Amino acid sequence: MDELYAVLTRLLMGLGHLALILVVAPLLQGFIKKSKAFWQMRQGPSILQPYRDLRKMMKKEELISEHASWIFLLTPRVAFAATLMAALVIPNAWGWAPLSGWGDLFLFGASLGLVRLFLTLAGLEGAGTFGGMGSSRELFVGLMTEPALLLGLIVLAFITETTSLQGMAASLLNVSPIFIPRILALITLGMVSVAEMGRIPMDNPDTHLELTMIHEGMLLEYTGPSLALLNFSEQVKQLLLLILLTQIIWPSGLITGGDGFLGILWALGFAGVKVAVLGFFFATAESLFVKRRLFRAPHFLATSTASAILALVSLWIIRGQI
Amino acid sequence: MLGLRDYLQIYTGIEIIKWDNQEGIVAMDSQDLPDILAYCLEMKPRPIWLTHVVNDERQLGNDFCLYLILHFPDKDFTLTLVAKGIKDEFPSLSLILPALNWSEREAQDLFGLRAVGHPDPRTLVLHPGWPKNFHPLRKDYKTGKEYKSFKRGPLVFPEMHGEGIFQVPVGPIHAGIIEPGHFRFYVIGEPVLHLEAQLFYTHKGIEKLLEGKSLEEGLLIIERVCGVCAVSHGLAYCEAIEKLANIELPRQVLLWRTILAELERVYNHIGDIGNMCAGVGFALGNANGSQSKENLQRLNLEFFGHRFLRGMVVPGGIKSVPGPKDSQEILNRLMELANDFEDWIPLLLEHDGFRQRAVTTGVLKTESAIDLGVTGPAARASGVAYDWRELHSHLLYPELMVKSVVEHNGDVWARLMVRVKETRESFRFLETLLRKGMQEAGRSSYIMNTFSNKLIPWQGAWGCVESPRGTDVIWLMLDDKGKIYRCRIRSASYANWPAVPLTVPGNIVPDFPLINKSFELCYSCCDR
Numbered sequence: 094m095d096e097l098y099a100v101l102t103r104l105l106m107g108l109g110h111l112a113l114i115l116v117v118a119p120l121l122q123g124f125i126k127k128s129k130a131f132w133q134m135r136q137g138p139s140i141l142q143p144y145r146d147l148r149k150m151m152k153k154e155e156l157i158s159e160h161a162s163w164i165f166l167l168t169p170r171v172a173f174a175a176t177l178m179a180a181l182v183i184p185n186a187w188g189w190a191p192l193s194g195w196g197d198l199f200l201f202g203a204s205l206g207l208v209r210l211f212l213t214l215a216g217l218e219g220a221g222t223f224g225g226m227g228s229s230r231e232l233f234v235g236l237m238t239e240p241a242l243l244l245g246l247i248v249l250a251f252i253t254e255t256t257s258l259q260g261m262a263a264s265l266l267n268v269s270p271i272f273i274p275r276i277l278a279l280i281t282l283g284m285v286s287v288a289e290m291g292r293i294p295m296d297n298p299d300t301h302l303e304l305t306m307i308h309e310g311m312l313l314e315y316t317g318p319s320l321a322l323l324n325f326s327e328q329v330k331q332l333l334l335l336i337l338l339t340q341i342i343w344p345s346g347l348i349t350g351g352d353g354f355l356g357i358l359w360a361l362g363f364a365g366v367k368v369a370v371l372g373f374f375f376a377t378a379e380s381l382f383v384k385r386r387l388f389r390a391p392h393f394l395a396t397s398t399a400s401a402i403l404a405l406v407s408l409w410i411i412r413g414q415i
Numbered sequence: 416m417l418g419l420r421d422y423l424q425i426y427t428g429i430e431i432i433k434w435d436n437q438e439g440i441v442a443m444d445s446q447d448l449p450d451i452l453a454y455c456l457e458m459k460p461r462p463i464w465l466t467h468v469v470n471d472e473r474q475l476g477n478d479f480c481l482y483l484i485l486h487f488p489d490k491d492f493t494l495t496l497v498a499k500g501i502k503d504e505f506p507s508l509s510l511i512l513p514a515l516n517w518s519e520r521e522a523q524d525l526f527g528l529r530a531v532g533h534p535d536p537r538t539l540v541l542h543p544g545w546p547k548n549f550h551p552l553r554k555d556y557k558t559g560k561e562y563k564s565f566k567r568g569p570l571v572f573p574e575m576h577g578e579g580i581f582q583v584p585v586g587p588i589h590a591g592i593i594e595p596g597h598f599r600f601y602v603i604g605e606p607v608l609h610l611e612a613q614l615f616y617t618h619k620g621i622e623k624l625l626e627g628k629s630l631e632e633g634l635l636i637i638e639r640v641c642g643v644c645a646v647s648h649g650l651a652y653c654e655a656i657e658k659l660a661n662i663e664l665p666r667q668v669l670l671w672r673t674i675l676a677e678l679e680r681v682y683n684h685i686g687d688i689g690n691m692c693a694g695v696g697f698a699l700g701n702a703n704g705s706q707s708k709e710n711l712q713r714l715n716l717e718f719f720g721h722r723f724l725r726g727m728v729v730p731g732g733i734k735s736v737p738g739p740k741d742s743q744e745i746l747n748r749l750m751e752l753a754n755d756f757e758d759w760i761p762l763l764l765e766h767d768g769f770r771q772r773a774v775t776t777g778v779l780k781t782e783s784a785i786d787l788g789v790t791g792p793a794a795r796a797s798g799v800a801y802d803w804r805e806l807h808s809h810l811l812y813p814e815l816m817v818k819s820v821v822e823h824n825g826d827v828w829a830r831l832m833v834r835v836k837e838t839r840e841s842f843r844f845l846e847t848l849l850r851k852g853m854q855e856a857g858r859s860s861y862i863m864n865t866f867s868n869k870l871i872p873w874q875g876a877w878g879c880v881e882s883p884r885g886t887d888v889i890w891l892m893l894d895d896k897g898k899i900y901r902c903r904i905r906s907a908s909y910a911n912w913p914a915v916p917l918t919v920p921g922n923i924v925p926d927f928p929l930i931n932k933s934f935e936l937c938y939s940c941c942d943r
Contacts, residue, residue, distance in 0.1 A: 133702035222583045226924065229604075294768065297696035301591030305696075305925040313590070383768040384696035387605060387925050 107181070107191035114180050118328040119143035121335065121372055128376035129299075143328065147321050155317030160220035168215035169315070169322035172208045176326040176333070179204035183333050184262040186364035187357065188345045193259035198246040201258065201337075202239065205289065208326065209235050212311050219314030223303045227310020230387060234295060234307065237394035238288045244401035245281035248274055249341065251408055262340040270343075274411065277404035279341055284397035286334040291327070292375060294385040294393060305384065332368070335375075339367035419494075422454060438493050445481060445498035445505045452496070453511050455485055462487045462494070463801060464788040465879060466888040466905040467518035469501075469526050471554045475873060478502055479528060482875055482890065483515075488806045495875065507533035514788025517913055518905075525552040525622075540615045540942075543568035551623050558623060572611050575601045580608065583924065587616045594938035598927070605923040610916040617942040625902040630656060630730055630867075633899050637889070638725045640904060641940035645723040646679040647882030648889065648904070648940070654809070654878030655891040656730040660866040664732070667857040671733045673810040674848045675724055676880065677841045681749075682711035683883035684792075684838045685756065687935040691831055692763065694929035695772045703759040710752055718745055731863030739853045746849040753842040760835060773828035777918040777930030780825060789914045791885020791907050792833040793934055797825035803881035811851075815844050825918075827933040870897055882907050884936060906940035 123140035130137020139145075157165060182197040184190045192200070209231065216228035250256045252274055253264035268275055288295040291308035300306060303313065312323055345360055385393065420439070423429055426447050432440040443451065455462055465484040472480045479501040485494045498505065507530035509516045519530040520539035527550035530536065541549065544567045550556060575582070581602055587595035595616035601609040621640055625633055637652045638645045650672060657664065689704015712722040718737055719727050727734050737745065763769055779789065784797040794801050802819035804812040820836040822829035872895040879888045885907030894900040915934055919927055 129698060133698050134706060135702065222581075222585075226583070293696050299698070300696060301589075302694070302925075302928040303590040304585060304927050306590075380699045382697075383692075383766065383772060385768065386772060387923060389771070 103191070106189070110185050110189070110191050111177060111180055113185065114183075114329060114332060115325075118325070118332040119147060121332050121368065122328045124369060125331075125372045125376045128373045129380055132377060132380035147325055150316075150321035150324070151318050153317040155319055158219040158221075158314055161218040161314075164211070164214050165218040165314075166319065168211040168218075169319040169326075171211045173322045173326045173329075175204045175207040175211075176329045180329060180333055182258050183336050184259045184340055184345075185336070186345060186361045188259065188262050188340075188360075190257075190259040193257045197257045197259070198243070198250060198261075199256070202243045202246070205242070205330070206235075206239060208330070209239075212308075212323075215315075216311035221314055223306060223310045223313045226304075227306055227308065227313070230307045231311060233387075234288055234390055234394070237391055237398070238285050241281055241394060241398040241401055242285045242289070244398065245278050245285060245404075248278040248281075248401055248404040248408065251405070252278070258337070258340075262344040265341060265344045274404040274408035275341070277400050277407065279338070281397045281401040281404065282338060282341065284393065284400070286338060287375070287378070288390075288394060289334055290331045290375070293379045294382045295390055297384050335368050335371050336364070339364070339371055342371075343367060419455070419458070423451065426451070432497070437491065438495075440495045440497060442497040442499055445501050448481070448483070448496060448498050449506050449508055449511055452483070452485075452508055455494070456512060458487065460488050461785065463806075464512060464514045465493070465886070466877060466890050466903060467515050467522075468875070468890045468901070468903040469522040469528065469552075470875075470892065470901045471526065471552065472499070474554065479505075479526060481505055481522075483508070484877055484888070484890070486806065488801070491807055493877070495877075497875075501528060503527070504529040504531050506531050509533055509535075512788070513786045514910065514913075516787075517909065524550070526550055527553065537571055540618050542613075542615065543571060551620060554626075558620070570597065570613055572599050572613075573609075575609065577603075579603045587613075596938055600919075600924060600927070602924060605925070607919050607922055607924060607927070610919040610927075612912065612916050614912060614938060615942045617939050619943060621943040622902060622904065625899050628899050630893075630897065630899070633902065634730065637902075637904070640906070640943060641908075641937045642723060643683055643937060644679065644882040644884065644887060644906070644940065645721075645725045646675045646728060647880045647887045648906070649725070649728045650676060651878035651880040651887045651889040652891065652902075653728050653730045654880070655876045655889050656870070656878075657866075658876040658878065659871050659874065659891065659893060660731070660869040661871075662731060662863065662866050662869065665857070665861060667736060667852075667855065668733050668861045669810050670848060670852055670855070671736050672728055673812065673815075674845060674852065675719070675727055675733075676810070677845050677848070678711070678715060678719075679724055680883045681838055681841045681845070682708050682715070684834045684841070685711065687883070687932075688760075688763070688831065688834055688838070690935060691773075691827070691929065691932050692769070694932040695769060697763075697766070697769060700759075700763045700766075700769070703762065707752060707756055707759075710755075714745065714748055714752075729862055731866050732861035734862065735860045736852075736857065738859065742849050742853045746846065746853075749842065749845055749849070753839075756838065756842070763831075764835070770828065772926075772929060773831060773933075774824075774826060776827045776922060776926050777933060778825045779914055779918045781823075783914060783917050784825070787914045787917075788910050789885070790910050791882070792830055792837065793885065793911050793914065795819055796822045796829035796833045798823040803879060803886045807879065809879075811848065815847065817844075827929055830933040867897055872897070873900070884908055885911055904940065904943055906937065906943075908936040908938070908941040909943075911936050912941050 122143040127137050127140050179201050181192040182190050182201050213228040213231050216224035249261050253261045255261055291298050296307040315323055345364055423441055428444045430442040432442055462485040465486050468482040470480045477499045481498040483496040507519055509519055517539055519533055522528055523530055524538050524541040544565050546564045583600040583602055585598040587597045597613040599611040600607050625636055638649045640648050685704055686708035689701050692700030715724050716722045718741055779797045781798045784794045784799050800819040800821045804817040805819050820833050822832050870893055872893050875890060875892045877888055877890045879886060887907055888905040890903040892900045918930055
């Protein structure tokens with residue numbers, strides 16, 4: 094009986110974990126938009142606008158290109174499911190992740206990779222030129238972000254001696270915040286996150302210039318509920334990356350039941366503030382920088398990879414072994 | 416200019432209709448045009464092409480006539496070459512002066528005349544699908560149900576073959592809210608090999624619409640040819656009328672017309688600078704540009720009654736002149752905005768990322784700019800010191816001692832810098848002009864109603880104004896009832912559009928929006 098109870102609790106907690114992430118993701122998007130509007134001296138749309146947009150798109154008719162195959166319809170679902178998969182390994186406000194065991198970080202990287210694979214295929218589906226251009230650019234960028242993302246996480250795994258993201262967050266509490274490899278890994282992940290979120294200087298999420306699009310280019314043929322799903326998974330992915338970054342900068346340790354209801358609220362507030370601050374930071378960066386020339390993207394991403402390698406080297410020097 | 420006159424007289428059948436210090440009108444046989452034009456273009460400094468007009472004068476017994484207007488910058492002399500008696504074809508001049516490419520193709524479409532020897536005789540204004548005998552600018556064509564005979568046909572583009580070469584069609588409907596134009600990129604991966612632009616989706620037949628309209632109605636239409644150069648179009652039109660009526664304007668009118676033209680330049684340039692930021696996703700610069708532009712347009716609305724300054728310039732005068740108190744207020748506000756501009760413009764000029772995108776992007780070579788008759792900031796950024804305000808003495812520009820702002824690299828950055836410097840100059844001019852306006856207080860409006868009986872019918876006259884995008888030329892001919900017989904609008908955008916596709920090859924596809932925005936051309940007044 095006890096075992097069943099434990100499994101049930103775990104299941105419920107897992108569902109709660111996902112629900113929280115799903116509920117908050119559009120809010121973060123709204124907040125980032127609002128922050129950008131602040132820098133642009135505008136009022137900007139309401140912070141709740143992303144929810145309304147999603148609701149609107151869910152109700153709209155879906156148009157499918159006559160050239161599209163089953164991949165076109167499957168992609169939004171796969172992208173959403175894979176993003177949820179990635180969400181399962183990200184430690185939440187309480188420092189707890191539903192899936193925590195060996196190889197979490199690879200699960201995270203692989204889930205994002207799966208999304209990318211299907212998106213780039215779907216970009217070709219509509220037989221439009223912008224989708225194809227978006228796909229080819231996405232692969233070009235992905236070629237450089239994926240290794241950097243994994244390498245950054247692997248450095249953290251070496252520092253904390255665990256490959257579970259939950260374990261990392263917990264162990265990082267005991268690592269000095271100015272531990273050089275940790276800072277370097279953070280730089281790597283920060284830069285990669287910008288690329289993964291499709292933000293300036295790599296891509297422009299607000300652009301209406303179809304010739305410059307990367308992520309938006311692949312979605313150009315989508316309408317209605319499918320577009321809603323894709324946008325929603327993008328928002329979730331953005332939240333996951335920000336949570337991951339905040340957990341590295343300033344981890345919330347695993348809180349136990351003993352902290353009570355207030356403890357839970359406090360942890361939630363703390364995590365919320367951390368994510369909001371980081372979101373504002375990215376919004377600021379996005380307002381201050383311009384989109385780079387596409388062929389200068391490797392410079393940006395090479396810097397992040399180099400930073401990861403430096404982290405590894407410095408860790409080796411400091412520890413004398415890895 | 417006497418040398419030219421002597422040269423012209425060796426041709427038989429030449430008739431010098433008018434020849435004074437400023438203006439020459441010479442009629443000739445159309446077969447002599449290529450030689451004479453080639454001779455003119457050899458002169459130093461090279462004359463500038465202003466406009467090319469084809470006119471249906473069959474009811475005057477002249478058959479079709481062709482007017483080609485050249486301006487000789489050192490003498491401020493304008494020469495109109497008139498070829499009368501064109502029946503159904505005329506010799507193409509495009510190979511001698513490539514700037515005439517579009518005008519001649521347009522004449523082929525709208526008049527059904529053939530430009531013999533034109534290197535690219537595809538249709539231009541009329542997209543494939545119009546019936547063969549549809550030539551709306553012929554006088555015997557009655558407008559009405561022409562849309563019924565249109566059957567949409569495929570656009571014609573050159574083909575290109577090779578491994579890895581793709582065609583990327585873009586538009587005419589774009590992802591953003593912009594005007595329609597179809598662009599066909601020939602690419603290998605991201606680098607562009609060739610670009611074809613198909614415009615004229617917003618061809619509204621304005622030149623046909625203007626025929627038979629009174630001068631007042633004409634002004635309303637001309638001011639609405641496009642949304643951004645209302646003063647320039649209106650002013651060029653009024654200048655043409657005033658030339659036909661041969662009237663002198665009071666100094667106050669000239670002064671306030673100059674102020675209006677500069678106000679238009681300032682708000683356009685600042686808006687265009689902001690738009691260039693949007694081309695690279697620089698939200699902060701874009702926001703600042705939009706805000707300054709909005710403030711300037713609100714100023715326009717408050718003191719001149721219209722955000723685009725429409726309705727202020729009228730033939731023979733100016734509708735209302737602000738008093739000294741208002742002038743002071745305008746001046747204060749403008750100086751505030753000029754300071755604001757100086758506050759935010761370093762944000763852009765000292766931005767590494769922006770520089771990196773703009774420098775060496777979309778280079779327009781000096782030779783191309785000259786050959787294609789490019790005007791405005793686009794030409795000046797390519798080292799062509801050609802600013803109508805400096806070249807031709809009109810309005811109060813001689814007093815302001817305008818100097819062309821010239822940059823030499825011809826890239827996006829150069830076009831930005833020309834705009835930035837011209838904005839500063841314009842603020843300075845506005846300050847000088849407004850101070851003059853306060854000292855030389857006059858009446859509160861100048862509207863002349865007595866010139867209508869002085870208008871000369873059946874004679875062509877041009878008006879020419881430096882708009883924010885370049886020189887706008889309006890050519891006007893009236894009939895004996897004082898109605899418009901033919902009005903040709905050669906906007907700056909019309910002159911500059913052919914140059915845009917030349918600047919793109921060698922750049923990558925995502926740079927095109929930035930290049931396009933650095934020209935910031937108008938579709939509406941190009942397509943008309």
